Amino acid sequence: MRDSVLAFDDIRQDFPVPGRSTAMRVLDGISFEVRAGKFTAVIGPSGCGKSTLLQMAAGLLAPTAGAVRHRGRKVEGVNREVGFVPQQAQLFPWKTLAENIELPLLLRGVAADERRERVAQAIRSVALDGFGNHYPNQLSGGMQKRGSIARTLVYRPDVILMDEPFGALDAQTRMVMQSDLQTLSAEVGATVVFVTHDITEAILLADDVVVLSQRPSRMLAHIPIDLPRPRDMFEPFRNPRFDAAYETVWAAFSAQVAGARRPH
Amino acid sequence: MNEIVERALDRPAGKPAPERAALRARLAVWGQRLLVLAPGIALIAFWQWASGRIIKELYVSKPTAVVERLYELFASGEIYPHLWITGQELVFGYLIGVGAGIVGGYALGRSPRLSAIFEPYVMAFYGIPKIALAPLFIIWFGIGMWSKVALAAIMVFFLVFYNVYSGVKSVDRELVNLAKVMGANERQLTTHVYLPAASPYVVLGMRMAIPYSVIGVIVGEFTSSMQGLGLFIHEASATYDPAGVFAGITILLAFVITANFLAGRLERRLLRWRTPMGAAPTDI
Numbered sequence: 001m002r003d004s005v006l007a008f009d010d011i012r013q014d015f016p017v018p019g020r021s022t023a024m025r026v027l028d029g030i031s032f033e034v035r036a037g038k039f040t041a042v043i044g045p046s047g048c049g050k051s052t053l054l055q056m057a058a059g060l061l062a063p064t065a066g067a068v069r070h071r072g073r074k075v076e077g078v079n080r081e082v083g084f085v086p087q088q089a090q091l092f093p094w095k096t097l098a099e100n101i102e103l104p105l106l107l108r109g110v111a112a113d114e115r116r117e118r119v120a121q122a123i124r125s126v127a128l129d130g131f132g133n134h135y136p137n138q139l140s141g142g143m144q145k146r147g148s149i150a151r152t153l154v155y156r157p158d159v160i161l162m163d164e165p166f167g168a169l170d171a172q173t174r175m176v177m178q179s180d181l182q183t184l185s186a187e188v189g190a191t192v193v194f195v196t197h198d199i200t201e202a203i204l205l206a207d208d209v210v211v212l213s214q215r216p217s218r219m220l221a222h223i224p225i226d227l228p229r230p231r232d233m234f235e236p237f238r239n240p241r242f243d244a245a246y247e248t249v250w251a252a253f254s255a256q257v258a259g260a261r262r263p264h
Numbered sequence: 265m266n267e268i269v270e271r272a273l274d275r276p277a278g279k280p281a282p283e284r285a286a287l288r289a290r291l292a293v294w295g296q297r298l299l300v301l302a303p304g305i306a307l308i309a310f311w312q313w314a315s316g317r318i319i320k321e322l323y324v325s326k327p328t329a330v331v332e333r334l335y336e337l338f339a340s341g342e343i344y345p346h347l348w349i350t351g352q353e354l355v356f357g358y359l360i361g362v363g364a365g366i367v368g369g370y371a372l373g374r375s376p377r378l379s380a381i382f383e384p385y386v387m388a389f390y391g392i393p394k395i396a397l398a399p400l401f402i403i404w405f406g407i408g409m410w411s412k413v414a415l416a417a418i419m420v421f422f423l424v425f426y427n428v429y430s431g432v433k434s435v436d437r438e439l440v441n442l443a444k445v446m447g448a449n450e451r452q453l454t455t456h457v458y459l460p461a462a463s464p465y466v467v468l469g470m471r472m473a474i475p476y477s478v479i480g481v482i483v484g485e486f487t488s489s490m491q492g493l494g495l496f497i498h499e500a501s502a503t504y505d506p507a508g509v510f511a512g513i514t515i516l517l518a519f520v521i522t523a524n525f526l527a528g529r530l531e532r533r534l535l536r537w538r539t540p541m542g543a544a545p546t547d548i
Contacts, residue, residue, distance in 0.1 A: 092439060
């Protein structure tokens with residue numbers, strides 16, 4: 001595929017288990033590609049190694065076997081072409097919101113004038129005007145999350161990796177954030193890989209949904225979602241095609257959920 | 265944060281003039297300060313009363329005698345050489361100990377390889393009662409100032425070292441990884457992530473180290489010296505001069521209180537981000 005930005009190529013990952021000689025296999029032969037300017041959601045049951053895939057794409061973890069390729073180049077060492085939005089907002093607590101958002105620009109040697117301008121614009125884009133001088137512990141959970149996203153968008157990374165970023169938010173905040181993320185990523189044409197365990201969230205946000213199985217994870221399905229955009233994050237069920245998409249994803253996913261319910 | 269909420273709550277609904285509210289706040293602050301002073305004043309009053317009545321004045325002196333003695337010491341200039349020497353010993357010992365503690369703790373905290381090799385040694389040296397080293401330091405560094413500086417520095421070093429070491433080790437890995445992905449090099453990781461993350465531990469170590477530097481210096485001067493407050497106190501107690509002993513202790517107390525005050529200022533400055541000035545907004 002020519003427009004592929006990120007390619008996971010037959011990824012396998014084993015983790016050592018304390019007190020046992022055999023390693024635990026977490027990922028087993030995962031291959032998929034992330035298309036440029038598209039939103040790819042990775043869903044799977046908890047503990048299936050979804051987040052591990054993101055760490056590999058960021059170059060923070062080398063796979064046991066297989067490779068991640070970013071624009072054809074094998075990822076080895078920290079990949080500075082990506083942006084990472086972690087599960088918790090993880091703003092640096094000793095920096096104000098504006099300083100947090102400025103940090104990646106500062107680290108990359110962007111000139112002061114341009115930094116100021118881009119930080120102001122990023123703060124505006126996530127509707128946090130007037131909070132630039134607040135420290136993270138003076139901001140609510142949702143505001144911190146917005147800050148975290150702004151901190152990533154501000155340096156326009158080639159790919160944005162998001163690790164269940166809305167998992168810890170309450171339902172209303174989550175819907176607002178999903179809607180905002182759709183708008184923001186569409187505005188800049190961002191390529192996003194989004195890990196979640198929420199099927200609805202995956203379908204609403206993604207152009208492609210990758211479904212993983214339980215540990216050791218294999219890829220169960222790679223499903224394109226061709227619902228028109230912008231999508232309604234608040235009342236998704238009003239769109240009859242949402243049901244069809246949900247059914248397709250659920251068909252691939254249900255066996256895993258049933259498996260989890262089986263008595264051990 | 266709570267303080268602000270409480271203050272907002274106990275404001276009457278009638279909305280008083282701003283000056284009156286400010287005056288009340290100031291009165292409340294002074295009231296609090298008086299409350300803090302009360303036990304100290306009571307203790308001094310009891311001391312004054314009990315001296316000569318319950319206990320012989322020869323044993324405990326009395327506050328008025330101590331004040332008188334302090335006045336004499338400063339008026340005659342007798343105390344200044346002692347103050348000057350002890351002050352220098354404290355400042356040098358403290359700064360050297362803090363500096364070495366930060367550098368050592370940081371280096372070992374950052375490098376698992378270094379810490380694997382050196383941690384057992386540091387741990388072993390930590391266990392040595394540093395006061396037992398005082399005679400040795402006199403031999404090594406002479407009877408002058410530097411043996412006391414060394415003793416104070418080594419006592420301060422271990423405290424700061426352990427605080428900084430555990431502070432750097434406890435830095436959230438995810439924050440470090442995030443900074444790396446954002447493009448941080450090693451130097452930038454130090455200035456933007458590790459040092460600020462460890463700063464609460466550094467400050468804690470620095471505060472805890474203040475009394476230890478005083479102990480190191482005074483013990484050193486007790487052991488052997490030509491000048492200094494420790495020597496002054498030692499001589500006063502050897503010549504049955506309790507007023508002199510308490511005068512010396514009062515001066516040391518003033519040292520520690522001043523140092524604590526300065527450390528408190530530094531703490532507020534460095535750890536601004538940990539004390540929110542206002543309540544977090546509740547909207548998203």
